[in-house]
Amino acid sequence: MTWVGRERRFSSIDVEAMKVSTGGERVRLEGLYVRVSGSGGQESSLEAQERELRATSTGEIVKVFRDRSSGLREDRPGLNALLRAVADGSVTVVRVTHEDRLARFGVGWLRHLLAIHGATLEVLHPKKLGGREELVEDFVSVVAMFAGRLYGMRSAENRRRLLAESGQCQVGGG
Incomplete structure (x- = not known):
């Protein structure tokens, strides 16, 4: 549902969901x-x-x-x-x-x-951000995700290298 001026507007999906309800509580x-x-x-x-x-x-x-x-x-x-x-x-x-x-x-x-x-x-705690703030927050989330993946890949490569150096596994084969 959205408000347009003083009117409530319902999407067709919301209307269908209301039809599904049994009418009572x-x-x-x-x-x-x-x-x-x-x-x-x-x-x-x-x-x-x-x-x-x-x-x-x-x-x-x-x-x-x-x-x-x-x-x-x-x-x-x-x-x-x-x-x-x-x-x-x-x-x-x-x-x-x-x-x-x-x-x-x-x-x-x-x-x-x-x-x-x-x-x-x-x-419980809805966002109260404007369009620009929400866009910045989304951008930061994406950058943080890719940084985490990059560090995770580096960490896995370092573990494999250390294990290979200690003779516990072969490099490249896993």
């Missing part, structure tokens, strides 16, 4: 999604996100979906499981602490996908 079947970018040392962040989402829940929490991966990756097991739960109707509300926990880009597409299946997205 819908049961809130909440899927909580928490994500951290790396695998090490960020367990407390996952727990903090989950605690905050649980504390503000107003429906039945079906499951907490977790990922330890970049928000730019499309092959996140937790996100894929969440989308399957939305598609089969076992989750009607997806909740995240911040929009970028769900995805760095393409959140609008995910909102449409959820609406097609009659689900909604709730963000």
Whole structure:
């Protein structure tokens, strides 16, 4: 839904999602999604996100979906499981602490996908950025992702070289 002046305008996807609803009060079947970018040392962040989402829940929490991966990756097991739960109707509300926990880009597409299946997205702390600030934030995210991959590749090459020097593996063969 968007506001144009004093009017509310609904997209066709929103209208279809409303048709799917049963007319009465819908049961809130909440899927909580928490994500951290790396695998090490960020367990407390996952727990903090989950605690905050649980504390503000107003429906039945079906499951907490977790990922330890970049928000730019499309092959996140937790996100894929969440989308399957939305598609089969076992989750009607997806909740995240911040929009970028769900995805760095393409959140609008995910909102449409959820609406097609009659689900909604709730963000506890929505962004309050203007167009320029949001663009700069997106650019910094992309640069940070590529820098992380570059350092990861260098680190893997250095490990292989050190192992080869110690005679524990062959260079080039893995």
